[in-house]
């Protein structure tokens with residue numbers, strides 16, 4: 001039962017486009033803040049909104065079904081009076097007329113709009129549409145790859161980013177060869193730096209995965225189904241399952257004639273507001289002015305959830321600059337990698353806890369004398385301290401010193417609830 005009226009006194013009908021994490025978080029926040037007007041959620045996928053991280057982990061491994069990863073049970077939408085339109089894509093936005101056009105031909109009126117259409121995988125340039133070649137973004141993608149994995153003999157993963165590395169870790173448990181092709185020196189190197197990226201490469205190799213670095217794909221061979229992957233050094237790798245994990249692009253096609261400013265995402269101010277009144281954006285699709293990091297677009301789970309909430313508050317007339325310390329995790333084999341901040345362009349790095357040999361450690365990353373990020377492998381607790389230091393904007397030297405202090409060390413040695421410290 002929804003009680004209360006619209007606290008802004010202006011907006012009585014909010015449409016959220018994008019039925020996933022950021023969209024659901026926005027809709028939920030509207031209700032939690034007492035918004036009593038209409039809330040409609042429009043998504044192009046036919047399924048109830050579900051969680052994506054398990055797709056490359058438990059769902060791909062066959063340990064969970066997608067139906068077990070729903071963000072909210074179906075009755076929640078009724079309870080919250082959120083009107084769901086699923087399996088129908090938004091195809092245009094009329095800012096002046098305050099309507100969203102759907103593929104079905106319907107026009108959905110709104111007073112407030114949350115853009116939460118996320119991102120979609122980049123296809124391998126020039127590759128023909130061969131059977132056995134997949135990207136991984138949706139439940140349908142995960143189910144299709146899982147089915148192919150059961151009988152695949154040679155799996156090639158193009159791109160050693162987080163998704164590619166997680167798919168490799170899951171595929172390694174199957175009766176097939178698994179190869180990661182990475183254009184750079186080591187998987188995830190761009191984000192986590194050479195030292196840790198090489199540890200990760202060794203982790204994969206230790207599980208029987210071939211990691212080929214500096215590898216550029218020139219062609220996919222096959223008539224109707226993929227047969228081999230050709231590399232620029234002349235190698236042809238046998239392949240009957242190819243997963244392309246070379247990144248995503250924000251899903252903004254439906255906004256192309258809207259007049260909204262778009263440049264690698266929907267451009268927003270620090271409070272998630274676009275240049276058009278009553279229209280906000282959140283999650284993987286949003287590029288906003290982070291109060292300390294500048295113009296950023298973040299493709300991580302926690303951001304989509306928190307930014308959805310922030311965007312909803314802005315719609316309700318409670319804008320506040322949204323400036324999180326970015327956080328992402330990745331599960332590969334029995335290792336949990338967690339990153340706070342942005343280590344990608346660090347010019348220094350130091351180990352402050354644990355050891356590289358045990359693959360259980362925390363490393364700090366600095367740039368121009370400032371702490372810019374921290375990475376933990378199977379060490380959750382100390383990362384919280386690093387996150388606070390990042391929020392405080394401390395220098396790299398002070399952060400290193402703080403980590404070596406008794407206080408951080410003893411706090412981080414208390415075991416966490418899951419046994420991962």
Ligand SMILES: Cc1cc2nc3c(=O)[nH]c(=O)nc-3n(C[C@H](O)[C@H](O)[C@H](O)COP(=O)(O)OP(=O)(O)OC[C@H]3O[C@@H](n4cnc5c(N)ncnc54)[C@H](O)[C@@H]3O)c2cc1C
Pocket residue numbers: 017018019020021022023042043044045051052053054055056088089090091116117118119120136137138163251254282283284285298299300301302304327328329330331
């Ligand atoms: C396989 C996988 C594993 C991941 N693992 C991790 C992890 O371990 N840790 C982590 O931090 N992050 C992870 N992520 C990233 C995280 O899941 C995303 O950051 C998050 O899902 C973004 O949420 P979103 O709501 O912004 O966008 P999305 O989840 O992309 O949702 C957008 C929704 O909008 C729909 N849509 C798009 N266009 C339209 C349209 N025109 N009309 C209607 N609907 C539309 C899409 O189909 C989709 O349902 C993972 C992502 C994937 C794909």
